[in-house]
Amino acid sequence: MPAFICTACGVQYPPAEAPPDSCPICQDERQYIPPAGQQWTTPARLAAAHRNAWHQHEPGLLGIGTTPAFAIGQRALLIRTAEGNVLWDGLSLLDDATVALLRALGGLAAIAISHPHYYGNMVEWAQTFGCPLWLQAGDRHWAVRPDPAICFWSGATQALPGGLTLIHAPGHFDGAAMLHWPGGAEGRGALLSGDIVQVAADRRTAGFMRSYPNWIPLGPAAVRRIGDAVAPFAFDRVYGAWWDRVIETDGKAAVERSVARALHWLEAP
Ligand SMILES: [Zn+2]
Numbered sequence: 001m002p003a004f005i006c007t008a009c010g011v012q013y014p015p016a017e018a019p020p021d022s023c024p025i026c027q028d029e030r031q032y033i034p035p036a037g038q039q040w041t042t043p044a045r046l047a048a049a050h051r052n053a054w055h056q057h058e059p060g061l062l063g064i065g066t067t068p069a070f071a072i073g074q075r076a077l078l079i080r081t082a083e084g085n086v087l088w089d090g091l092s093l094l095d096d097a098t099v100a101l102l103r104a105l106g107g108l109a110a111i112a113i114s115h116p117h118y119y120g121n122m123v124e125w126a127q128t129f130g131c132p133l134w135l136q137a138g139d140r141h142w143a144v145r146p147d148p149a150i151c152f153w154s155g156a157t158q159a160l161p162g163g164l165t166l167i168h169a170p171g172h173f174d175g176a177a178m179l180h181w182p183g184g185a186e187g188r189g190a191l192l193s194g195d196i197v198q199v200a201a202d203r204r205t206a207g208f209m210r211s212y213p214n215w216i217p218l219g220p221a222a223v224r225r226i227g228d229a230v231a232p233f234a235f236d237r238v239y240g241a242w243w244d245r246v247i248e249t250d251g252k253a254a255v256e257r258s259v260a261r262a263l264h265w266l267e268a269p
């Protein structure tokens, strides 16, 4: 039985004879059902027409993204630490080449995902590499493919192998999380932000929204909370959710300026 994948959000459901009736993640006001309606694919059909491409963003950090782009089109990040490899955010495709390459790199010590839009086929990755899959407990009800590998964490932060820290930053989702990598940016630190802190097109600032495709803003309290959540962490670079959405330097000040800018417009008379 195939584990069907929603072609709009890329999230995979438990193996079944037939696809689910609907995708709750796409029915949610933060995502959307495409004009052509809800459609599904299978891992085999996806692998037949797509592959995963790799790019080294900097030493110790590999981007992995599916090409041609599928569903939301994010790329994942593989952080290589002395305590093993950690996958940040999910894709929908785990093909044979990706399995072989990751095994040659030492497999995975952990997977962590920022929020449900990037869940993809995360359970397949966790099962293949026999590693824990970290999700923030606030999004427990969005984990539509349950699995023993899923570890729900709660509280403000969660330590991962290699000195990495998950940071809870509710806003886009109740369980929204970001990842701090102290070894990033040549030791100045990097924030892997998914779209919780959404790196903007200028690659110098960021935005904060409840829904990006449907233009639903976050209120001032939530924006402040996101700024406060990352304030204790040192970082110079911010890796957003797409290949080119990276604030290369001065990232911490860029996030602070972006929080102040958002609050200015949210609170303008
Ligand atoms: Zn969906």
Ligand SMILES: [Zn+2]
Pocket: 115, 117, 172, 195
């Ligand atoms: Zn999202």
